Amino acid sequence: DGGITQSPKYLFRKEGQNVTLSCEQNLNHDAMYWYRQDPGQGLRLIYYSQIVNDFQKGDIAEGYSVSREKKESFPLTVTSAQKNPTAFYLCASSIGSSGLQETQYFGPGTRLLVL
């Protein structure tokens, strides 16, 4: 059963704590993306990676970090520098041959809440 999995579904962060959101895909896609979704706003691109061991900042990368050590995995760390982390975080992937102009397949999302 191919697809994108994100875990956990809900995540709670204490003040000053770093937390890591997991994203795994078994679609054999080269490109992976992280978005943040806030109520009343569209999705905003945090980071994307078009190939293993390489990634680029999106529009709102400050306070976040990523790694891409494996093709299947693209974890997102929300650092303590992100002052307003409460949001719905979505991971996506695409085949990767045409950059951002490709169909992106989204995971089910992780809702991050600050205690």
Next chain:
Amino acid sequence: QQQVKQSPQSLIVQKGGISIINCAYENTAFDYFPWYQQFPGKGPALLIAIRPDVSEKKEGRFTISFNKSAKQFSLHIMDSQPGDSATYFCAAVNTDKLIFGTGTRLQVFP
């Protein structure tokens, strides 16, 4: 400018009616315009997309109309059904920029 302006914010349509959602962009470098559909608690899924070399694209009950000179594009849902109730996002893309609109929450009542 990199904004994509989407309207309306919410839309209520009766079953069988036509739902129309509009988007406008500013940067003429955008050359790919997808629409995504998102159900509550789920990730978005691609619904339909268009490139600026055509003025209209139709897939089933869903049609994108594209006006390149006005830098506007719209989604039309014909014969709207309760199962179409979801949030719809337009987006504008070029080689290194992907900007989503703010979303339209569509509710279709029987």
